[in-house]
Amino acid sequence: MNLETDYLVIGSGAVGMAFVDTILTETDAHVVMLDDRAVPGGHWNESYPFVRLHQSGSTYGVTSKPLGQSRIETTGVNAGFEELSSGPEITRYYHELMEETFLPSGRVTFLPLTRYEEDGRIWSTLSGEEHTIKVRKKKVFANYLTTNIPATHTRKYEVADSVTCLPPNDLPLQAPKFKQVCIIGGGKTGTDCIIWLLKHGYDPDRIHWIAPRDAWFLNRKNFQTLNNSQFEDTVGGQAKAMEIYAAAESVTDLEDRMEEAGLWQRIDTNRRPTMFHASIVAEKEIEELRKIKNVIRKGHVQRIEPGKLVMDEGEVAIDADTLFIDCTASAFKDYVNVREPVFQPGEIHIQVIRQFQPCFSAALIAAIEARIPEDDKNNYARPAPGIDTTTDVLLVLAAAMENTMMWMSSPELGEWRSACRLDGFASMVDNADMNDPKTMEILMSMLSNGEPAIQNLRKIAEEAGASS
Numbered sequence: 042m043n044l045e046t047d048y049l050v051i052g053s054g055a056v057g058m059a060f061v062d063t064i065l066t067e068t069d070a071h072v073v074m075l076d077d078r079a080v081p082g083g084h085w086n087e088s089y090p091f092v093r094l095h096q097s098g099s100t101y102g103v104t105s106k107p108l109g110q111s112r113i114e115t116t117g118v119n120a121g122f123e124e125l126s127s128g129p130e131i132t133r134y135y136h137e138l139m140e141e142t143f144l145p146s147g148r149v150t151f152l153p154l155t156r157y158e159e160d161g162r163i164w165s166t167l168s169g170e171e172h173t174i175k176v177r178k179k180k181v182f183a184n185y186l187t188t189n190i191p192a193t194h195t196r197k198y199e200v201a202d203s204v205t206c207l208p209p210n211d212l213p214l215q216a217p218k219f220k221q222v223c224i225i226g227g228g229k230t231g232t233d234c235i236i237w238l239l240k241h242g243y244d245p246d247r248i249h250w251i252a253p254r255d256a257w258f259l260n261r262k263n264f265q266t267l268n269n270s271q272f273e274d275t276v277g278g279q280a281k282a283m284e285i286y287a288a289a290e291s292v293t294d295l296e297d298r299m300e301e302a303g304l305w306q307r308i309d310t311n312r313r314p315t316m317f318h319a320s321i322v323a324e325k326e327i328e329e330l331r332k333i334k335n336v337i338r339k340g341h342v343q344r345i346e347p348g349k350l351v352m353d354e355g356e357v358a359i360d361a362d363t364l365f366i367d368c369t370a371s372a373f374k375d376y377v378n379v380r381e382p383v384f385q386p387g388e389i390h391i392q393v394i395r396q397f398q399p400c401f402s403a404a405l406i407a408a409i410e411a412r413i414p415e416d417d418k419n420n421y422a423r424p425a426p427g428i429d430t431t432t433d434v435l436l437v438l439a440a441a442m443e444n445t446m447m448w449m450s451s452p453e454l455g456e457w458r459s460a461c462r463l464d465g466f467a468s469m470v471d472n473a474d475m476n477d478p479k480t481m482e483i484l485m486s487m488l489s490n491g492e493p494a495i496q497n498l499r500k501i502a503e504e505a506g507a508s509s
């Protein structure tokens with residue numbers, strides 16, 4: 042196949058789709074998208090049946106198409122908060138977007154089951170046929186995150202043949218067949234499995250949880266952007282965080298102040314977390330997770346044998362009739378601290394440029410591509426690199442705040458952001474009541490703490506050994 046296009050986009054996950062959506066509305070360019078999966082939507086196509094976003098759908102997806110119904114949930118641990126879209130909703134969303142918007146535009150060619158190799162070779166994984174694609178403008182690498190998930194990753198520990206260890210996709214059907222369940226992994230997927238089991242009445246004492254590291258969690262009440270009645274918690278929460286970033290004397294001091302302000306949470310208040318993966322969790326979810334008393338903290342699993350776990354720090358006996366659920370795929374690990382310019386000659390390397398917001402970042406990078414002169418683009422797109430620890434996150438926040446200041450200084454991007462549904466914070470500020478003294482106090486506090494926060498975050502991250 043011989044093709045010619047303006048943009049060749051590698052990857053049709055959430056990031057590739059957000060970029061293309063904005064390029065289509067901002068320019069009259071033609072795009073070829075390729076993906077080694079059969080359909081768009083990336084890792085969401087293999088997600089476990091009970092997966093949900095941990096942020097509201099109102100700020101996830103692409104700019105031109107709303108995700109979800111903008112409902113407030115009335116039951117369960119998320120009651121009172123904006124709805125969290127489910128895996129099926131998300132895959133349907135991306136499939137519809139491709140079929141009903143991208144392809145009918147006549148400006149997008151989608152090549153599924155097609156791989157891009159590092160040497161630039163493009164080939165069909167089905168037929169083996171090679172394709173030649175002439176790119177008039179830029180190659181766009183939308184495979185930077187390439188999210189690891191348990192269903193497709195390779196486990197780093199051994200499992201004896203007679204032991205059942207499966208991805209969370211199998212949890213609902215397999216759990217009833219075993220005396221107990223052992224969840225391996227302390228991240229978002231592990232917590233999802235536990236909350237799902239508890240929701241369905243599973244006895245917390247039948248759950249074992251291997252959590253080598255404790256984590257900090259963000260508080261969902263500070264991420265409600267649909268309604269300006271949440272201004273104080275959401276924008277006010279951000280203002281409070283910036284005050285803390287500007288004043289904290291060390292990483293642990295920052296953690297303590299964030300927890301005291303209710304912005305960060307941890308499950309066991311007697312243990313200091315060493316992991317920060319930006320999971321957004323409701324306070325009620327933390328309460329549920331605290332019900333698990335069988336938490337195994339002996340480092341990572343090396344091998345699972347019948348009746349026994351071989352861990353980094355020794356062996357642990359465990360009933361032979363246990364279903365093990367592997368939640369150890371580290372979505373973030375591979376790109377922690379990888380940073381390269383987003384805009385390079387003839388190429389765009391999409392990275393997160395606002396903390397924890399891959400979709401908004403990808404859409405904004407497309408807007409920068411369309412609206413900002415070539416030699417100035419990277420000034421608006423400093424990578425806010427991957428995160429694993431609190432120290433990593435300080436650098437992410439500093440880079441993202443610097444970006445925000447640049448965006449605020451640009452009328453071209455200001456106009457785009459006001460209209461962009463993925464930027465919940467900007468629209469809340471746009472719609473704020475400027476005659477309300479409390480609102481003004483919050484906004485002024487953010488303004489005055491911006492620059493000191495950036496400087497201080499870098500300082501305490503460096504003191505903690507991070508290389509900026």
Ligand SMILES: Cc1cc2nc3c(=O)[nH]c(=O)nc-3n(C[C@H](O)[C@H](O)[C@H](O)COP(=O)(O)OP(=O)(O)OC[C@H]3O[C@@H](n4cnc5c(N)ncnc54)[C@H](O)[C@@H]3O)c2cc1C
Binds near residue numbers: 088229
């Ligand atoms: C359970 C779970 C919940 C999450 N919840 C949220 C949330 O609430 N909010 C949030 O912001 N983020 C969330 N995330 C993070 C999530 O990773 C991102 O939101 C987003 O889906 C990442 O999209 P992506 O396009 O970068 O990656 P992917 O979904 O991995 O898509 C990349 C695509 O590119 C393809 N590809 C890669 N390399 C090549 C190549 N060389 N040739 C061809 N194709 C290639 C891959 O096969 C894949 O289809 C969650 C992640 C998980 C696992």
